[in-house]
Amino acid sequence: MTGTPANKVVLRDFSVFHGADHSLRGITLDVRANRILGVIGPAGSGKTTFLRALNRLNDLVPGIRTNGKAQLDGEDIYGSGFDVVRLRKRVGMLFALPVALPMSIFDNVVYGPRLSGVRDRKRLAEVVERSLTSAFLWEEVKDRLHSSALRLSGGQQQRLCLARVLAMEELEVILLDEPCSGLDPISTAKIEDALTILKERYTIILVTNNTKQAARVADETAFFLMGELVERGPTGTIFTVPSDPRTGDYVTGKFG
Amino acid sequence: MRIPPRYTQMLAVAVMGAATLFTLLILVFVVVFVLGKGLPVVNFQFLSGMPRDMGRSGGILPAIVGTFLLPLVAIAIAMPLGVGTSVYLAEYTRENRLTKVLRFGTDCLAGIPSIIFGLFGFIFFVVMLKMGWCLLSGGLTLAIMILPTIIRTSEEAIRAVPNAYREVSFSLGATRWETVWKVVLPNALPGIVTGVMLGVGRSVGETAAVIFTAGSALRLPASMFDSVRTMAVHFYILAREGISAENAYGTAAVLIISILLINLATYGMMHHMLAKRNK
Numbered sequence: 275m276t277g278t279p280a281n282k283v284v285l286r287d288f289s290v291f292h293g294a295d296h297s298l299r300g301i302t303l304d305v306r307a308n309r310i311l312g313v314i315g316p317a318g319s320g321k322t323t324f325l326r327a328l329n330r331l332n333d334l335v336p337g338i339r340t341n342g343k344a345q346l347d348g349e350d351i352y353g354s355g356f357d358v359v360r361l362r363k364r365v366g367m368l369f370a371l372p373v374a375l376p377m378s379i380f381d382n383v384v385y386g387p388r389l390s391g392v393r394d395r396k397r398l399a400e401v402v403e404r405s406l407t408s409a410f411l412w413e414e415v416k417d418r419l420h421s422s423a424l425r426l427s428g429g430q431q432q433r434l435c436l437a438r439v440l441a442m443e444e445l446e447v448i449l450l451d452e453p454c455s456g457l458d459p460i461s462t463a464k465i466e467d468a469l470t471i472l473k474e475r476y477t478i479i480l481v482t483n484n485t486k487q488a489a490r491v492a493d494e495t496a497f498f499l500m501g502e503l504v505e506r507g508p509t510g511t512i513f514t515v516p517s518d519p520r521t522g523d524y525v526t527g528k529f530g
Numbered sequence: 531m532r533i534p535p536r537y538t539q540m541l542a543v544a545v546m547g548a549a550t551l552f553t554l555l556i557l558v559f560v561v562v563f564v565l566g567k568g569l570p571v572v573n574f575q576f577l578s579g580m581p582r583d584m585g586r587s588g589g590i591l592p593a594i595v596g597t598f599l600l601p602l603v604a605i606a607i608a609m610p611l612g613v614g615t616s617v618y619l620a621e622y623t624r625e626n627r628l629t630k631v632l633r634f635g636t637d638c639l640a641g642i643p644s645i646i647f648g649l650f651g652f653i654f655f656v657v658m659l660k661m662g663w664c665l666l667s668g669g670l671t672l673a674i675m676i677l678p679t680i681i682r683t684s685e686e687a688i689r690a691v692p693n694a695y696r697e698v699s700f701s702l703g704a705t706r707w708e709t710v711w712k713v714v715l716p717n718a719l720p721g722i723v724t725g726v727m728l729g730v731g732r733s734v735g736e737t738a739a740v741i742f743t744a745g746s747a748l749r750l751p752a753s754m755f756d757s758v759r760t761m762a763v764h765f766y767i768l769a770r771e772g773i774s775a776e777n778a779y780g781t782a783a784v785l786i787i788s789i790l791l792i793n794l795a796t797y798g799m800m801h802h803m804l805a806k807r808n809k
Contacts (some may be wrong), residue, residue: 291538329701331697331700331701334696334697336624359704359705360703362700362701362702363703364705366701366702367701369694369697369698369701371694372690373694373695373697373698375694375695375698375713376716376717385699385702385704386702386703387705389704389708390703404578417582422556434700442702442703457695496736518546518792
């Protein structure tokens with residue numbers, strides 16, 4: 275396919291209110307399929323709120339309201355009767371801190387597929403090998419799949435979390451919330467390598483505090499500041515000739 | 531005048547150490563005293579025989595059976611109710627006036643003396659519902675009595691499960707119930723078991739509520755509608771009516787050892803389960 279790929283996620287004047295706070299202010303943004311969108315911005319700029327709005331994980335927080343349009347493949351994800359459970363199977367999320375569930379490595383990876391009703395041992399074993407391989411973890415854990423996931427190092431746990439997301443069969447979009455903030459450079463490199471391969475199959479939104487990481491892996495980058503989307507564009511442009519001076523100040527480290 | 535920190539530290543260690551030692555000594559004294567007086571009469575005959583002459587001679591088999599059956603019935607009723615309530619309070623409701631009233635209610639219930647529960651059980655189950663003195667009346671009464679303890683400890687245990695686990699589960703497409711069943715309850719299990727064990731402890735040692743509702747028959751129960759006597763009640767009657775001080779101490783010794791065994795078995799089981807999960 276040539277030309278511009280279809281828009282996977284479409285936001286139109288989308289806002290999130292947290293009690294009296296206006297945490298996300300009228301965001302209008304398209305996320306193209308099979309691309310990596312990097313999201314940068316200082317702490318409190320609404321990056322995480324933005325991410326958690328896309329799989330409706332914000333719903334769990336009391337007092338959260340949204341306004342405006344948010345669509346996945348043209349479907350309103352905040353529309354009445356929209357299946358939130360199914361949405362979260364299509365839009366997976368990797369959190370800032372790796373959270374391995376206190377069960378075996380195997381059980382962690384197949385958590386999603388089992389929820390979808392997959393019981394066949396052979397099929398589950400295939401899912402585990404495929405997902406762990408994609409997350410660059412298979413070689414390190416293939417001999418101890420049934421030992422506790424809590425025994426893994428932080429970097430390994432984060433790759434396990436990635437594999438757990440990739441194991442979901444309906445997965446289309448991957449949200450990453452500063453996935454490398456607590457990781458060593460080698461683990462970080464492994465996650466980044468995985469992402470550049472994974473974008474062939476999935477749409478990826480990567481929130482990061484590390485502007486260099488956005489520069490390395492993102493096709494496009496969006497800059498958030500105080501709940502507003504200041505600017506978005508091809509990563510090269512954002513980092514070299516941004517149109518808004520605030521973007522320039524942030525990426526060159528003048529504030530934030 | 532100010533005492534140097536070095537000395538206050540030494541004083542604190544000495545005072546608290548003495549308090550701990552004193553507590554431990556009382557406990558050891560009670561156990562040694564009861565076992566010393568009771569163990570001489572405990573033999574196979576005592577454990578497996580039927581009581582004769584109101585318990586003046588013979589064994590205490592029916593009381594041992596009653597002591598295990600009655601808490602079992604109580605737990606079978608109270609555990610699903612208590613754990614269900616605590617899951618509902620901790621997972622399905624946001625903190626509001628209703629949950630506060632419910633929690634206040636359970637706290638009040640926990641503070642009511644057991645004889646009041648016995649009186650209620652007698653009036654409601656034994657007389658009004660015409661169930662008579664029986665295993666079921668006693669079990670239901672004890673269930674109501676230990677319910678608050680189970681609810682509170684389970685709720686604490688459920689709230690102590692890290693929220694990150696829930697978020698991960700939801701983010702992988704789990705419903706609230708799937709999250710509770712697969713992540714929250716397994717992780718809250720040690721706390722829930724502790725609450726249940728506190729309940730078991732209370733029902734094993736209970737006398738007032740039991741005499742009023744389960745009666746004090748000296749036969750082996752054949753059904754839920756037969757009266758039973760527990761070791762605690764047997765001990766109380768033997769001692770209170772001056773029937774046999776020797777056999778009363780014997781019963782007390784068996785009771786203490788039973789409680790010890792129940793606790794050891796439970797914690798052994800829990801340890802085994804946790805070890806399996808963290809393998």
